[in-house]
Amino acid sequence: xxxxxxxxxxxxxxxxxxxxxxxxxxxxxxxxxxxxxxxxxxxxxxxxxxxxxxxxxxxxxxxxxxxxxxxxxxxxxxxxxxxxxxxxxxxxxxxxxxxxxxxxxxxxxxxxxxxxxxxxxxxxxxxxxxxxxxxxxxxxxxxxxxxxxxxxxxxxxxxxxxxxxxxxxxxxxxxxxxxxxxxxxxxxxxxxxxxxxxxxxxxxxxxxxxxxxxxxxxxxxxxxxxxxxxxxxxxxxxxxxxxxxxxxxxxxxxxxxxxxxxxxxxxxxxxxxxxxxxxxxxxxxxxxxxxxxxxxxxxxxxxxxxxxxxxxxxxxxxxxxxxxxxxxxxxxxxxxxxxxxxxxxxxxxxxxxxxxxxxxxxxxxxxxxxxxxxxxxxxxxxxxxxxxxxxxxxxxxxxxxxxxxxxxxxxxxxxxxxxxxxxxxxxxxxxxxxxxxxxxxxxxxxxxxxxxxxxxxxxxxxxxxxxxxxxxxxxxxxxxxxxxxxxxxxxxxxxxxxxxxxxxxxxxxxxxxxxxxxxxxxxxxxxxxxxxxxxxxxxxxxxxxxxxxxxxxxxxxxxxxxxxxxxxxxxxxxxxxxxxxxxxxxxxxxxxxxxxxxxxxxxxxxxxxxxxxxxxxxxxxxxxxxxxxxxxxxxxxxxxxxxxxxxxxxxxxxxxxxxxxxxxxxxxxxxxxxxxxxxxxxxxxxxxxxxxxxxxxxxxxxxxxxxxxxxxxxxxxxxxxxxxxxxxxxxxxxxxxxxxxxxxxxxxxxxxxxxxx
Amino acid sequence: xxxxxxxxxxxxxxxxxxxxxxxxxxxxxxxxxxxxxxxxxxxxxxxxxxxxxxxxxxxxxxxxxxxxxxxxxxxxxxxxxxxxxxxxxxxxxxxxxxxxxxxxxxxxxxxxxxxxxxxxxxxxxxxx
Numbered sequence: 001x002x003x004x005x006x007x008x009x010x011x012x013x014x015x016x017x018x019x020x021x022x023x024x025x026x027x028x029x030x031x032x033x034x035x036x037x038x039x040x041x042x043x044x045x046x047x048x049x050x051x052x053x054x055x056x057x058x059x060x061x062x063x064x065x066x067x068x069x070x071x072x073x074x075x076x077x078x079x080x081x082x083x084x085x086x087x088x089x090x091x092x093x094x095x096x097x098x099x100x101x102x103x104x105x106x107x108x109x110x111x112x113x114x115x116x117x118x119x120x121x122x123x124x125x126x127x128x129x130x131x132x133x134x135x136x137x138x139x140x141x142x143x144x145x146x147x148x149x150x151x152x153x154x155x156x157x158x159x160x161x162x163x164x165x166x167x168x169x170x171x172x173x174x175x176x177x178x179x180x181x182x183x184x185x186x187x188x189x190x191x192x193x194x195x196x197x198x199x200x201x202x203x204x205x206x207x208x209x210x211x212x213x214x215x216x217x218x219x220x221x222x223x224x225x226x227x228x229x230x231x232x233x234x235x236x237x238x239x240x241x242x243x244x245x246x247x248x249x250x251x252x253x254x255x256x257x258x259x260x261x262x263x264x265x266x267x268x269x270x271x272x273x274x275x276x277x278x279x280x281x282x283x284x285x286x287x288x289x290x291x292x293x294x295x296x297x298x299x300x301x302x303x304x305x306x307x308x309x310x311x312x313x314x315x316x317x318x319x320x321x322x323x324x325x326x327x328x329x330x331x332x333x334x335x336x337x338x339x340x341x342x343x344x345x346x347x348x349x350x351x352x353x354x355x356x357x358x359x360x361x362x363x364x365x366x367x368x369x370x371x372x373x374x375x376x377x378x379x380x381x382x383x384x385x386x387x388x389x390x391x392x393x394x395x396x397x398x399x400x401x402x403x404x405x406x407x408x409x410x411x412x413x414x415x416x417x418x419x420x421x422x423x424x425x426x427x428x429x430x431x432x433x434x435x436x437x438x439x440x441x442x443x444x445x446x447x448x449x450x451x452x453x454x455x456x457x458x459x460x461x462x463x464x465x466x467x468x469x470x471x472x473x474x475x476x477x478x479x480x481x482x483x484x485x486x487x488x489x490x491x492x493x494x495x496x497x498x499x500x501x502x503x504x505x506x507x508x509x510x511x512x513x514x515x516x517x518x519x520x521x522x523x524x525x526x527x528x529x530x531x532x533x534x535x536x537x538x539x540x541x542x543x544x545x546x547x548x549x550x551x552x553x554x555x556x557x558x559x560x561x562x563x564x565x566x567x568x569x570x571x572x573x574x575x576x577x578x579x580x581x582x583x584x585x586x587x588x589x590x591x592x593x594x595x596x597x598x599x600x601x602x603x604x605x606x607x608x609x610x611x612x613x614x615x616x617x618x619x620x621x622x623x624x625x626x627x628x629x630x631x632x633x634x635x636x637x638x639x640x641x642x643x644x645x646x647x648x649x650x651x652x653x654x655x656x657x658x659x660x661x662x663x664x665x666x667x668x669x670x671x672x673x674x675x676x677x678x679x680x681x682x683x684x685x686x687x688x689x690x691x692x693x694x695x696x697x698x699x700x701x702x703x704x705x706x707x708x709x710x711x712x713x714x715x716x717x718x719x720x721x722x723x724x725x726x727x728x729x730x731x732x733x734x735x736x737x738x739x740x741x742x743x744x745x746x747x748x749x750x751x752x753x754x755x756x757x
Numbered sequence: 758x759x760x761x762x763x764x765x766x767x768x769x770x771x772x773x774x775x776x777x778x779x780x781x782x783x784x785x786x787x788x789x790x791x792x793x794x795x796x797x798x799x800x801x802x803x804x805x806x807x808x809x810x811x812x813x814x815x816x817x818x819x820x821x822x823x824x825x826x827x828x829x830x831x832x833x834x835x836x837x838x839x840x841x842x843x844x845x846x847x848x849x850x851x852x853x854x855x856x857x858x859x860x861x862x863x864x865x866x867x868x869x870x871x872x873x874x875x876x877x878x879x880x881x882x883x884x885x
Binding site: 550552553607611648650653655679682683685690691692693694695696697732733 | 781783815816818819820823826849851852853854855857861864
């Protein structure tokens with residue numbers, strides 16, 4: 001069962017239950033209201049009838065009551081008064097009755113009643129002796145039903161005359177008196193009557209008088225007033241007003257009430273069935289209400305009751321119309337609501353079914369299916385179906401985009417594959433023999449692979465193709481690279497061996513022998529295999545030249561310059577003349593200028609040359625001289641360490657002027673150790689982002705703090721400090737650190753002690 | 758002219774009012790480094806008015822030293838011709854090498870106003 005059908009079933013069941021409840025409760029309500037209406041109708045009729053009949057009773061019969069009646073009449077019943085004539089003081093009527101003279105009494109009775117009967121104030125009057133013999137009877141001319149004074153008349157009180165008499169003598173008694181015509185020619189006569197005894201002076205009853213008024217007049221009035229038809233039900237028999245008229249009235253539709261006979265029968269039946277004689281009921285099919293009320297206070301309703309038939313067709317019609325209207329509107333509302341809900345459900349589930357079809361279609365690859373436009377009332381893009389529809393459209397668009405991408409990817413793959421094949425073919429054409437066959441075989445195999453199967457298989461094949469192509473190509477390329485690499489290695493080795501040879505040459509320029517009266521310790525380290533740093537020791541019989549120089553540049557250019565520098569340092573030595581350090585350095589300066597500028601014809605400044613310091617130790621005078629070109633001599637002795645600064649000029653620089661004279665610094669009787677160095681030491685930088693050079697001050701401090709003021713100790717200490725300071729940072733320049741001390745011993749020659757790196 | 762620092766060359770900023778260099782200077786080929794700097798200076802530095810040279814160097818090699826001689830010579834000539842040149846030589850308190858280098862350059866300057874300035878915190882422009 002689909003959700004739609006479940007909802008429908010639920011909806012229909014729910015509304016059926018609601019309708020049932022509505023119907024039942026409506027019915028109950030109607031019944032209750034009808035009952036209430038009927039009861040109140042019965043009470044209304046009852047009150048109206050009884051007060052009307054009481055009024056008539058007072059107007060007619062009661063005036064003859066010996067106690068309560070009209071004063072001119074009560075006088076006529078007084079045994080001690082003669083209100084009839086002038087024949088004495090005693091009542092002649094009572095006297096006639098006492099003396100059993102009905103003939104006399106009759107004229108007195110006539111005096112009493114004749115006018116009233118003629119005027120139809122009362123219907124009849126009867127008088128009986130206490131033994132039950134009728135002594136007088138007078139009835140009107142226009143009677144309804146049995147004539148009370150007829151021979152065939154049988155009043156009902158005959159059946160219980162004694163008790164009737166007793167009650168009446170005791171006090172005047174109001175009764176309903178029914179008089180039956182025993183021949184059956186006339187219908188029953190029903191009378192509201194008063195029975196009373198006629199008392200003599202001894203308070204003894206001498207006669208019983210019954211005065212009655214037929215109820216038909218009253219009933220007719222009531223019928224007219226209330227527009228109803230009436231029937232009296234007495235001891236199981238019913239009698240309608242029609243029975244008193246000559247036409248039997250069975251065809252009459254007076255007051256809209258037809259079929260009176262049938263109604264009377266129905267009313268009688270209802271009265272028999274009812275436990276209560278007072279009731280009222282609407283007989284819908286007959287369009288009539290039947291109401292039963294007691295006819296009189298003086299008789300029980302079981303004995304005699306009044307049946308009232310009222311035409312209710314209008315109110316029944318109205319009620320039926322109202323009921324119909326209510327029911328119709330409820331049903332119409334239900335149908336409308338159900339219809340709208342059905343429509344909504346139908347619409348929504350219709351859309352959902354379409355969505356299912358579209359999704360299924362999409363799953364099977366049909367992307368042309370679209371959700372239909374929703375144009376109906378109550379359809380909105382914001383409701384569930386609208387959102388579903390939107391989501392499906394979005395999904396479809398994504399699928400379309402994905403499909404587009406797939407097609408695009410596939411196209412690019414084909415292009416790529418073709419490029420691969422092209423390149424492989426070019427490669428194959430360059431190959432020969434087995435390798436070529438293998439390559440062609442690969443190409444053919446891969447071609448068939450990338451052209452068969454679905455997208456995924458093609459993609460896999462394409463990737464495999466790339467792998468194969470790459471592998472083949474890289475095989476070829478690596479064999480090519482191998483060939484090239486061999487060549488490169490050969491070249492590099494050649495250069496390396498050249499440089500290594502140059503290093504050996506530069507090494508050969510370094511001093512190999514030192515004079516025995518001076519101890520040396522040197523740390524020499526070109527940054528590359530060769531460099532611009534060089535040191536120089538030359539011993540003459542009377543003096544020793546010691547120089548440490550740093551030629552501009554490093555590497556091979558520096559090394560070239562260092563050769564010139566060494567040559568200059570040698571040539572500047574004047575063996576015959578006394579020569580101080582300043583002169584010596586000045587001479588070297590001149591020589592460098594001469595050497596380099598002679599070879600350059602242009603006017604450009606030549607700044608090539610060197611920085612460095614020279615010491616000359618005059619043995620005989622025990623005097624050490626120093627001259628420096630941007631270099632210092634560090635002197636470590638018992639008092640500590642001090643720096644002897646040279647001039648701030650470079651050797652060979654045109655800035656220094658062609659004839660610059662370097663100053664000579666003199667140290668007599670030199671004690672302790674001396675250190676010379678190139679800026680490879682002072683320019684060692686710390687390993688920071690913003691590095692600081694090691695500098696001369698740190699050199700001086702290191703020297704001061706050295707425990708051993710020997711050349712070995714000082715060199716090792718300074719290098720340790722420098723390495724520590726440098727951390728992981730590389731050397732930036734060639735560096736040379738030379739320390740010496742003068743021993744003052746014999747002029748012997750010893751082997752060099754040089755650290756070469 | 759604006760040129761970021763490299764491992765071997767300093768940060769350089771040159772405009773009509775100021776020339777600034779921060780960092781180390783030991784280029785492989787000094788000519789390649791110095792030529793554009795000098796030509797920029799020649800075209801940018803005005804003949805009159807005032808000009809500031811801010812230098813904060815950590816290290817320069819001997820080839821670069823020769824470049825700096827040319828550099829200061831240029832400004833000396835400009836100053837002699839009427840440009841008010843102020844040279845600020847910044848050095849870290851610990852860096853006696855740069856202090857001395859500054860002293861050396863300063864000695865040669867007569868027309869330029871030269872000031873040695875000891876800096877402790879890193880200067881506003883980072884050389885890195």
